[in-house]
Amino acid sequence: MKVKNLLKAALRSLAKNKMRTFLTMLGIIIGVASVIAMLAIGQGSKQSIQAQISTLGTNVLMIFPSASSSGGVRMEAGSSQKMTIEDVTAITERCPSIAYITPQVRSSGQLVNGNLNWRTSVYGVYPNYFDIKNLKLTSGSVFTMNDDRSAGKVCIIGQTVVTNLFGADADPVGNYIRINKIPFKIIGITEKKGQNSYGQDQDDVVIAPFSTVQKRIMAVTYIQSMLASAVTEALIPNASQEITDVLKAKHNLGPSEDPDFTIRTQTDIANMATATSGILTILLATIASISLLVGGIGIMNIMLVSVTERTREIGIRMSVGARGRDVLLQFLIEALLISLLGGLIGVTIGVLVSQLIANILRWPVTITIQSILMSFLFSSAIGIFFGWYPARKAARLNPIDALRYE
Amino acid sequence: MGETIISVKSLVKTYKMGDVEVHALRGVNVDIVKEDFAAIMGKSGSGKSTFMNIIGCLDVPTKGQYLLDGVDVSSLSKDQLAALRNHKIGFVFQSFNLLSRTSALENVELPLLYNKKISSREMRTRSLNALEAVGLADRAHHFPNQLSGGEQQRVAIARSLVNDPVVILADEPTGNLDTRTSIDVMGIFQKLNQQGITIVIVTHETDIAAFTKRNITFRDGKIIRAIEVDKPRNAKEELANMPVLAEEEL
Numbered sequence: 001m002k003v004k005n006l007l008k009a010a011l012r013s014l015a016k017n018k019m020r021t022f023l024t025m026l027g028i029i030i031g032v033a034s035v036i037a038m039l040a041i042g043q044g045s046k047q048s049i050q051a052q053i054s055t056l057g058t059n060v061l062m063i064f065p066s067a068s069s070s071g072g073v074r075m076e077a078g079s080s081q082k083m084t085i086e087d088v089t090a091i092t093e094r095c096p097s098i099a100y101i102t103p104q105v106r107s108s109g110q111l112v113n114g115n116l117n118w119r120t121s122v123y124g125v126y127p128n129y130f131d132i133k134n135l136k137l138t139s140g141s142v143f144t145m146n147d148d149r150s151a152g153k154v155c156i157i158g159q160t161v162v163t164n165l166f167g168a169d170a171d172p173v174g175n176y177i178r179i180n181k182i183p184f185k186i187i188g189i190t191e192k193k194g195q196n197s198y199g200q201d202q203d204d205v206v207i208a209p210f211s212t213v214q215k216r217i218m219a220v221t222y223i224q225s226m227l228a229s230a231v232t233e234a235l236i237p238n239a240s241q242e243i244t245d246v247l248k249a250k251h252n253l254g255p256s257e258d259p260d261f262t263i264r265t266q267t268d269i270a271n272m273a274t275a276t277s278g279i280l281t282i283l284l285a286t287i288a289s290i291s292l293l294v295g296g297i298g299i300m301n302i303m304l305v306s307v308t309e310r311t312r313e314i315g316i317r318m319s320v321g322a323r324g325r326d327v328l329l330q331f332l333i334e335a336l337l338i339s340l341l342g343g344l345i346g347v348t349i350g351v352l353v354s355q356l357i358a359n360i361l362r363w364p365v366t367i368t369i370q371s372i373l374m375s376f377l378f379s380s381a382i383g384i385f386f387g388w389y390p391a392r393k394a395a396r397l398n399p400i401d402a403l404r405y406e
Numbered sequence: 407m408g409e410t411i412i413s414v415k416s417l418v419k420t421y422k423m424g425d426v427e428v429h430a431l432r433g434v435n436v437d438i439v440k441e442d443f444a445a446i447m448g449k450s451g452s453g454k455s456t457f458m459n460i461i462g463c464l465d466v467p468t469k470g471q472y473l474l475d476g477v478d479v480s481s482l483s484k485d486q487l488a489a490l491r492n493h494k495i496g497f498v499f500q501s502f503n504l505l506s507r508t509s510a511l512e513n514v515e516l517p518l519l520y521n522k523k524i525s526s527r528e529m530r531t532r533s534l535n536a537l538e539a540v541g542l543a544d545r546a547h548h549f550p551n552q553l554s555g556g557e558q559q560r561v562a563i564a565r566s567l568v569n570d571p572v573v574i575l576a577d578e579p580t581g582n583l584d585t586r587t588s589i590d591v592m593g594i595f596q597k598l599n600q601q602g603i604t605i606v607i608v609t610h611e612t613d614i615a616a617f618t619k620r621n622i623t624f625r626d627g628k629i630i631r632a633i634e635v636d637k638p639r640n641a642k643e644e645l646a647n648m649p650v651l652a653e654e655e656l
Contacts, residue, residue: 004526005519016507316503319464320517320565321492323485399464403503 010333013310024302025342027295028382032346032375033353034288039371040354042281044364046274053270059099059233060132062264063226063243081222082260087250088226094246097239101228102126103210107218109179111206113165113172120161122179122206124213125227132229140173140188148209151216155179156188158203179206180217236265289378295342296382303335303390314394315402328395335387336380343379347372410473411572411604412438412461417470419456419627430456432627433470438573438606443599445615446608448624455577457624458608462495462575463487475572492520496566498576498607502558504550510537510561511546517569536564540594556587563594567603574598576607580614586648592617593641617641 014021065083067074088103095101102125109122127142129135143154155177157165166172176183193202214220230239240263251260307314314327351367358365419431431453438444448454459465460472463479466487472479475494482490491497496517504513514533518524524532537543540560550558559579566574576595580588596617599605607618615621616639623631 002519002522009519012508312503313505316505317516317520318488319462319491319497319503321488321520321569323488323520325485326488326520400459403464403499 006329006333007337009330010337013306014334014337017306020302021338024298025338025345027298028292028339028342028379029295029346029349031288031292031295032343032379033350034291035285035375035378036347036350036367036371037353037357038284038288039281039375040350040365040367041357041363042277042284043366043368043371044358046277046281047366048364049273049277050270053266053273058266058270059230059236060266061098061228061230061236061239061243063228063247064262064264065225066260066262081220082251083223083226084221085223087247088223090246090250091226091228091243095239095242097230097235097242099229099231100128100132101226102129102132103214103223104129104225104227105210105214105218105220105223107213109206109217111161111165112178112181113175116165118161118164120204120206122155122208122213122217124208124210124217126210129207129227132227135193136191137188138191139171140186142188143209148211151211152209153182153184153212153216154187155184155206155208156190157186157207158190158205159192160201160204161206162189179208182216184208233267236267240265292375292379292382295379296339296386299335299338299383300386300390303331303387304393306334307331307390307394310394311397311402311405314397315399315405318397318399319403324395327397328391331391331394332384332387335391336383339379339383339387340376343376346379347376350375409440410437411440411442411475412436412606413471413473414461415471417457417460417472418468419453419460419465420468429627431460431467434624434627434629436622436629436632438604440572440604441599441602442620443595443605443618444607444620444622445618446606446622446624447610447612447615449610452624453627454608454624456627458575458577458606461606462497463490488520492517492569494572496569496571496574498559498562498566498574498579500578500581502550502555502562502582504558504561504565506550509547509549510542510553510564513550513561514564514568516565521569532568533564536568537561539567539598540564554587555583556590559583559587559591560594563591563598567598573604573606576605578608578610580609580611586645588614589617589641589644589648592639593645596638596641613639 063083065081085103088101091098091101105124107122107124108119111118111120123129126148127144130137130142137156140156142156143152146152147154157172157177162170162172165177166175171189172186173189175186177186178184190203190205190207195201214223228239228243230236243263244259247261248255248257248259253259317327351372354365354367357363414434414436417431417434418429421428421430434453434457446454446457456465460467461474463474467480470480474490477490479487479490505516511530511533514536515529518529518532534543534546537546540563542557542560542564545553545557550561553561563574566576579595580591583591592614595605595607607614609615616635619635619638621631621633621635622629
């Protein structure tokens with residue numbers, strides 16, 4: 001039988017039982033729509049997490065000293081004081097994969113402006129910190145290495161600090177505040193960045209030259225951590241290896257000894273976060289796929305009923321020369337049409353539902369072509385898989401028995 | 407006498423019903439030549455339906471030889487049998503066996519759907535011609551439930567004709583029809599036979615068999631009698647002489 005005629009015959013027999021066809025299709029429609037919507041939600045959350053992480057800079061490496069121990073009592077991670085400014089210098093000189101590196105110290109400081117005061121974190125870093133973190137200023141300028149060398153009392157403050165010390169729309173560049181009673185000149189305001197993925201307010205900071213914070217505020221000689229950026233994202237593993245080698249040599253550790261520091265990259269954090277949302281996506285899609293599977297069983301059920309009902313028709317067709325293959329194809333195409341049409345409607349509804357979720361619930365939603373293609377292919381595969389058995393049953397009927405069937 | 411269309415030699419068919427063996431056919435020999443019009447007769451259980459199924463290529467014999475238009479059927483596969491049914495045989499059944507909710511024309515087209523050589527346009531013209539031949543051209547777009555029994559059987563005859571078969575096999579074609587309609591249907595068969603089409607019908611009614619040229623009687627799986635019909639009844643004349651029934655009597 002020609003394909004055109006097969007399609008015509010299949011469409012006609014589906015049209016004969018409109019209600020039944022629709023209800024059978026409904027199983028597939030719901031299945032496909034829910035797969036699309038679930039994947040859209042999963043993908044959406046994954047992408048928004050990735051977007052948040054990439055604002056932190058994707059080629060960033062963080063180097064922390066390991067936990068110290070005194071007399072067998074281990075202290076918290078990062079408490080070791082073995083990391084010094086010489087380590088930074090060594091890495092700058094000997095690691096070609098590193099674009100920028102800055103030491104980092106953090107202290108908490110009480111900020112005072114007139115009768116207003118505010119407590120927040122004070123970071124001591126090199127000027128290239130702004131390059132590493134891709135941090136921009138809305139007004140003023142970044143301090144220089146000269147400010148660092150002279151431990152200059154200048155600082156850059158975040159928007160939250162501005163609001164709390166000067167009022168919402170103020171531009172306090174040029175003004176002075178006191179940090180732990182030491183007067184600092186404000187030379188810049190950072191761009192508003194909002195919360196990071198852990199809910200921390202990234203605008204509630206004071207950034208000052210490294211030496212200023214280390215010597216004037218904290219009065220220590222070690223550094224708490226380092227922040228570096230690789231030349232490109234692809235060079236992160238090289239950068240990490242180079243840092244390991246340099247620091248181990250510097251700290252007199254053999255190649256087989258455990259390092260006394262930890263290197264963490266944004267990629268690690270990003271991978272962790274996307275893995276979590278990936279698991280969520282798989283979970284949601286699996287549940288949705290089960291409904292698609294149930295829809296497939298619905299097709300099989302109805303096709304079996306249909307084969308029994310139309311035994312006589314099959315007999316007639318066979319008596320006028322239909323081969324088993326022709327009958328098989330006829331029923332298979334009916335099953336396929338149900339699942340394809342159902343898939344098509346399901347995709348439409350799935351996309352609409354996803355948009356509705358995005359608009360009403362304000363969830364991040366991403367519909368990918370892959371998810372549409374995949375659920376479409378999956379639903380046709382289900383049509384063929386569950387249509388096969390009834391179609392084969394029809395094809396194997398004996399024409400004499402089929403003609404006699406009442 | 408023309409060439410032999412159906413040639414059957416020592417045909418045996420045995421069914422197994424559980425432990426019991428049923429001997430449906432016990433050595434049947436028969437030849438049906440081109441332009442023949444034969445009636446297969448016999449009571450139920452005589453083996454005539456089994457014989458019909460075998461010569462219709464719906465079933466294969468247990469033993470013996472069957473040549474259809476020179477082709478040995480006994481050795482063919484299922485698909486080859488289906489092709490043979492499509493190209494060489496036209497079936498007419500007692501219960502018409504039309505597809506419901508499908509127009510007369512499309513019912514007639516059905517065998518052509520399984521014949522890949524025929525284009526859609528040719529399909530349509532051949533089907534219309536076949537309906538014309540049975541006098542139903544004006545009913546082409548009616549559905550079976552809008553047609554009378556006689557008309558439905560005529561559609562079935564048109565369907566059997568459409569693929570230009572070497573033989574039309576009719577299994578009790580008048581079994582579900584009243585006397586007048588039966589004669590009408592037999593008239594169509596006679597007309598087709600005069601045009602050179604070979605026809606074999608199965609019937610248990612002697613007055614229906616009297617319309618054919620040859621009567622072959624089965625009993626207990628064997629042919630007990632094969633006779634030429636002396637003077638076949640003429641359906642056309644009989645219909646002409648029949649009083650037309652008044653409306654209320656229909």
